[in-house]
Amino acid sequence: MFHYLKYFLFHVIGLAAAAAMYLGSDWIIYGLIVIFGGYLLLDATLGDDITTPDFQHPGILTAQLWLALPLLSLIVFSFIWQVSPGDLFGLGEFLTGLTGYDVLAAKAEASWVSNTCAVIITGLMIGMVGTITAHELTHRTWDPISMFVGRWLLAFSFDVAFAVEHVYGHHRYVSTTKDPATAPRGRNVYYHVLASTITGNISALKLEAERLRRMGYSTLSVRNSVLRGYVMSAFIVALAFMAGGVEAMLLFIAAGLFGKALLEIVNYMEHYGMVRNPELPVQPRHSWNTNKRFSSWTMFNLTRHSHHHAHGEVPYQDLRPYPEAPTMINGYLATIVVALIPPLWHHLMTPKVLEWDEKYASDEEKVLAAEANRNSGIKGLMEHGQVTTQQA
Incomplete structure (x- = not known):
């Protein structure tokens, strides 16, 4: 039973984020500190999870994934309510009467600091509840419900194109120069977020155009899933505008873009510096892996990335830990923090990359x-490259 329940930590964190929005003001700031700090602390203290339990009821685990769509919708609605003027749908009055806690007074005390924290929390949830779950679901191309839920989850971060590029592009070209998501050695994360976003969307459009041409359909068609994805995201933005006006819409866009940036940061740290002979199949050694327990439990084993890339069709609960695979600096949020500080990133990753070689x-x-x-352009790598050339 525990192995099923541990994946519900994901939903508890999402509900806590929504609750912080309604508690308002300082609680939003505290919520961000607890969520972010909790990940760092628990990954540092709980160690690795290398268990591979046998799940007899995989339908429960699929339902956990599907629940992400109503959960993320609740989180984003809570955010829009918090940053919009007035009391949307009279929700604040209702909650005050139900709980005795004056949520409208707490909302009135909002500051630019609490609103900024609200954007960051919502962006984190769009990245974690949305993109991580969608990553799993959009690999299930045989399941229309999973594809439907996954694509709508991606729409919150303006990235439905991911469902095409990731499955049919990234998994084919990972660790080669043809893959937009694989950061070459020396690239900093900020450039990668922009470059991977642009080239990833271009790749998705090309892949979808090729698919439609093979089927005899026009690229400019309602059958184009990438173009439909852009419309889906625009629909959510329009709802944010109708619910909360221009300011709420712009703040939601900021949160969605932050969620999208998180995906590209994760791509950066999962594949940074990897190279692969394109004639050989993808193997576990072509991705950076981590088995940090809390990250694994709350991210549907996204951490077991080495096995995922070797066998992309394997559902998350059946991924193996591969402790012998190349290992990240730490758990996911800790590694994100390091990646955001390029000098520290290159200092820590250069020896790891050379060890991989x-x-x-x-x-x-x-x-x-x-x-x-x-x-x-990294001194430690360049010197090693020169020595290798001379030896050859």
């Missing part, structure tokens, strides 16, 4: 790695 790379990949090192 030595321990994991094939002979062909050692040649690719030496070239990547020379082109990286």
Whole structure:
């Protein structure tokens, strides 16, 4: 039973984020500190989870994923209510009468600090409740319900194109120069967020156009799932405007873009510096892995990324830990923090990348790695690239 319940931590965190919006003001600030700090602390203290339980009722685990759509809708509605003028649908008055806590007074005390924290929390939830769940669901291309839920979850971060590019592009080209999501050695995360977003959308449009042409349909068609995805996101933005006006709409856009940026930051740290002989199949060694217990439980085993890329069709509960795979700096949120500080990132990752070259790379990949090192602009990598060339 515990192995089923542990994945509901995800939903508890989402509900806590929504509750912070209604409690308002300082509670939003405290909520951000608790959620973010809790991840860092619990990943640091709870160690690794390398268990591989046998689940007899996988339908429960699928239902947990589907619940993300109403949960994220609740979180975003709570956010729009908090940052919009007035009392949307009279909800504040209702909650005050129900609980005795004056949520309208708390809302009136909102400051630019609490509103900024509200944007960050909502962006975190769009990234975690939305994108992480959608990542799992949109791999289930045989299941129309999962695809429907996953695409709408991605619409909150303006990234329904991910359902095409990730499954049919990224998984095919990962750790090669053809993959927008694989950051080459020396790239900083801020440039990667922009570059991967643009090239990823271009790739998704091309992949979808090719699919439609094979089927004999026009690219400019309602059958184009990428274009439909843009409309889905525009629909959510329009709802935010109708519910809370221009300011609420702009704040929601900021939260959605932050959620999208989180995806690209995660891509950055999952694949940074990896190289692969494109003639060889993807193997566990071509992704950075982590088995931090709290991240694993609250992110549907996204942490077991090495197995996921080796076998993308395997559902999250059946992913194996691969403790021998290349390992990230720490759990997901801690590694995100490090990635946001480029000098610290390169200081910590340069020895990891060089260890990968030595321990994991094939002979062909050692040649690719030496070239990547020379082109990286990172002193420690460039020096190693020169030495490798001289030895060759």
